Amino acid sequence: MNKEFNTIVVIGSQWGDEGKGKIIDIISQNADAVVRFNGGNNAGHTVIVKDKTFKFRLLPSGIVSEKVINIIATGVIVNLPALVEEIEELEKNGIKIKNLYISDRSPLVLPYHPLLDKFFEEKREKSKIGTTARGIGPAYSDYIARDSLRIGDLLDKEYFIERITQIYDFKSKILSEESLGYKIKEIYNSQIEAIEKLSKKGVIITDTSKLINDLIDSGKKVLFEAAQGTLLDIYYGTYPYVTSSFTIAGGVCVGAGIGPQKIKKIIGVIKGYTSRVGEGPFPSEIHDSIAEYIREKGQEYGTVTRRPRRVGWLDLVALRYAKRINNFTSIAITKLDVLSGLEKLKVVVGYRYKGKLIDEFPSSLNVLKDCEPIFEEIPGWKENLLGILDISRLPQNTIKYLEMIEKELDTKIEIIGTGPERNDIIIVKDPWEL
Numbered sequence: 001m002n003k004e005f006n007t008i009v010v011i012g013s014q015w016g017d018e019g020k021g022k023i024i025d026i027i028s029q030n031a032d033a034v035v036r037f038n039g040g041n042n043a044g045h046t047v048i049v050k051d052k053t054f055k056f057r058l059l060p061s062g063i064v065s066e067k068v069i070n071i072i073a074t075g076v077i078v079n080l081p082a083l084v085e086e087i088e089e090l091e092k093n094g095i096k097i098k099n100l101y102i103s104d105r106s107p108l109v110l111p112y113h114p115l116l117d118k119f120f121e122e123k124r125e126k127s128k129i130g131t132t133a134r135g136i137g138p139a140y141s142d143y144i145a146r147d148s149l150r151i152g153d154l155l156d157k158e159y160f161i162e163r164i165t166q167i168y169d170f171k172s173k174i175l176s177e178e179s180l181g182y183k184i185k186e187i188y189n190s191q192i193e194a195i196e197k198l199s200k201k202g203v204i205i206t207d208t209s210k211l212i213n214d215l216i217d218s219g220k221k222v223l224f225e226a227a228q229g230t231l232l233d234i235y236y237g238t239y240p241y242v243t244s245s246f247t248i249a250g251g252v253c254v255g256a257g258i259g260p261q262k263i264k265k266i267i268g269v270i271k272g273y274t275s276r277v278g279e280g281p282f283p284s285e286i287h288d289s290i291a292e293y294i295r296e297k298g299q300e301y302g303t304v305t306r307r308p309r310r311v312g313w314l315d316l317v318a319l320r321y322a323k324r325i326n327n328f329t330s331i332a333i334t335k336l337d338v339l340s341g342l343e344k345l346k347v348v349v350g351y352r353y354k355g356k357l358i359d360e361f362p363s364s365l366n367v368l369k370d371c372e373p374i375f376e377e378i379p380g381w382k383e384n385l386l387g388i389l390d391i392s393r394l395p396q397n398t399i400k401y402l403e404m405i406e407k408e409l410d411t412k413i414e415i416i417g418t419g420p421e422r423n424d425i426i427i428v429k430d431p432w433e434l
């Protein structure tokens with residue numbers, strides 16, 4: 001009964017921006033379908049093909065390949081006008097949207113959600129999260145509180161008017177019409193206009209769980225693309241400094257509507273160092289000039305908000321935790337080229353808390369914020385890695401760094417990023433060799 005399924009899940013192992021977009025683009029070239037299963041337009045996934053740079057927020061990063069089926073599954077929270085804008089941008093870049101399916105069960109980000117996001121952040125003052133201000137938290141909260149709409153609700157205009165009126169009346173009892181920022185008619189129009197534009201572009205709103213399961217059952221190669229990273233997961237991340245969705249491998253089942261046994265392979269994407277945007281504890285954060293060096297060389301500026309990203313050394317405590325939560329079956333490591341030229345590299349091998357050694361990632365933020373990292377120093381490498389296509393050609397010290405990661409996480413590295421462009425990559429093992 002144990003049928004073989006051709007499915008790969010790609011997960012961020014750190015605090016997002018690990019380079020998932022590029023890895024998805026590479027793996028999707030031999031996929032039949034790419035599925036985004038969580039988050040919203042807070043995500044920013046970069047794909048660079050020759051001189052063209054694409055930044056995906058809601059669209060699956062496989063869309064550049066044009067031949068794959070692209071699916072925005074139920075777990076994704078959708079800002080419809082933002083999606084239209086993203087598609088139009090892509091069309092300007094010469095990519096025609098084909099084969100795009102969106103779940104009729106996906107919750108909506110309504111026009112007032114980004115306003116509330118900004119408003120709440122202001123009121124939080126010193127305890128602000130540092131959100132992307134895209135309304136993600138307020139929209140997911142409303143959905144869980146059962147005060148929201150799903151895309152499918154728009155397909156029946158009468159029902160949509162009834163529901164939006166109920167929700168708006170309720171919301172305006174709690175919030176002033178002013179803080180909602182929009183009149184009911186404007187909200188209605190914005191959604192109807194967007195859905196009509198999508199329909200004209202041939203986008204199909206459907207039961208994506210059925211579509212995905214049918215594809216998997218017929219032996220098709222289905223790739224699942226996570227947004228954000230494990231440490232931003234609503235349960236397993238550094239709460240409350242997290243996003244509002246399930247960013248981990250378990251999120252695929254919920255977000256895409258598939259059973260756990262349909263997942264064959266889980267690739268953890270790890271940046272060769274660590275970065276974080278927004279607030280929250282970051283034990284391996286670098287505070288000296290090396291941070292500036294890495295930020296500039298790695299162009300560590302938010303894809304969505306352009307905020308400078310905080311940077312730190314590789315944190316093995318956090319990565320072992322990510323391995324446990326996701327059960328990675330292999331690793332894709334990115335941005336190793338950025339570390340070239342550093343004489344010494346550091347990695348966090350443990351934490352010290354009140355004089356005691358900790359080797360598990362703590363759940364309490366109050367503990368984590370006072371954890372002192374225990375570093376191990378390892379020699380760096382001078383050589384430029386750009387253009388290397390074979391692992392055996394990497395400098396000895398780079399290979400040692402990779403072997404150390406494989407040993408610590410007891411997981412093999414399959415893909416190595418050596419630059420931002422699609423072809424700056426070493427494929428150690430074909431990811432579809434399951």
Ligand code: GDP
Binds near residue numbers: 045047336418421
């Ligand atoms: P994502 O959110 O995980 O998809 O990552 P982002 O796209 O937000 O950020 C990753 C950044 O690193 C982007 O600018 C990518 O173009 C770039 N990038 C990805 N892989 C590599 C790599 O191996 N080397 C270098 N130098 N840049 C990379």
Ligand code: IMO
Binds near residue numbers: 012129130137244
């Ligand atoms: P990708 O998919 C990095 C961070 C925000 C903030 C926190 C909550 O590109 O890796 P939100 O707007 O989600 O309520 O913000 O989460 N954050 C990300 N950081 N990469 C992302 O996505 C992120 N999406 C959200 O900076 O700290």
Ligand code: MG
Binds near residue numbers: 016018043044
């Ligand atoms: Mg990103």
